[in-house]
Amino acid sequence: MTSEPWIGDAATNDHGGCRYALNEFAAAEDIRRCGAPATVHIMSESAMHGLVSLASCEKHADIARAAGAYVGEHRFGPNCAGVETVFGADGCDVVAESGGAA
Ligand SMILES: [Zn+2]
């Protein structure tokens, strides 16, 4: 048993649904998600996973905020479900596909 709040895996390539796991101790493939439209995009930092991006509905936002060291949040927007995005205070920005030098 863990006493830490747990919301599910990181929503790196999700399409906007709340990632809150309704049955957190199930095997990964059996986990049922809240699935409600995500309204908040929360970034938190976990000792185990590093920076974790969490899509959450209003109801589960407090749990997402408590899931790790709180970094920041913004309203969930169309870019938030993207992979090549950078988390910002006002929303996620798509990373330009420049392919240039790092
Ligand atoms: Zn939810």
Ligand SMILES: [Zn+2]
């Ligand atoms: Zn975002």
